[in-house]
Amino acid sequence: DAGVTQSPTHLIKTRGQQVTLRCSPKSGHDTVSWYQQALGQGPQFIFQYYEEEERQRGNFPDRFSGHQFPNYSSELNVNALLLGDSALYLCASSSRAMASTDTQYFGPGTRLTVL
């Protein structure tokens, strides 16, 4: 049973560029959440997708946007990159059917470096 997968593993961009990160959820999961983990910090919630719609959002600017596809996979897009966007981006999947006690399973993350 494949777990949560993310691509790419590492990415280097320059300020002002745009980036797209990808996530495939664990088999049987239909909800995808994205988190940003800055160096030395705990993960911070960015947003969550279910049925191809953004269901809730954390305190992140509109430069951060996302998408969920019919097969439940998801993308995170960041426009106009800033140095402060350098972080590990984690994708987590869960099952809406178990929403009241859902466990979020995390992927290995994408390390984004903005120069």
Added chain:
Amino acid sequence: AQSVTQLGSHVSVSEGALVLLRCNYSSSVPPYLFWYVQYPNQGLQLLLKYTSAATLVKGINGFEAEFKKSETSFHLTKPSAHMSDAAEYFCAVSTPGDTGFQKLVFGTGTRLLVSP
């Protein structure tokens, strides 16, 4: 708003010693609480979770945690540390958003160092 406080950014123990990692939460509603572990250059792995059933929760790798409502705590323990336990540990509280979907609010983490 829910929040989590992890006391001690670093905890050092000797191999075979008791591990105690502290977590206190703030929540206006009954919380769900989680402990995750992160090894270097990896994602987060669930150790255990509390979802209002038994207050003493047993997880993987010999870890357990006890939910104490009166103390708003959910400390993580392991009777005997192993070298392979060296990692970053995160406590998280699950908070339903306006839509009813759960999201995780994490603490700042505690790095566990295990010496021979």
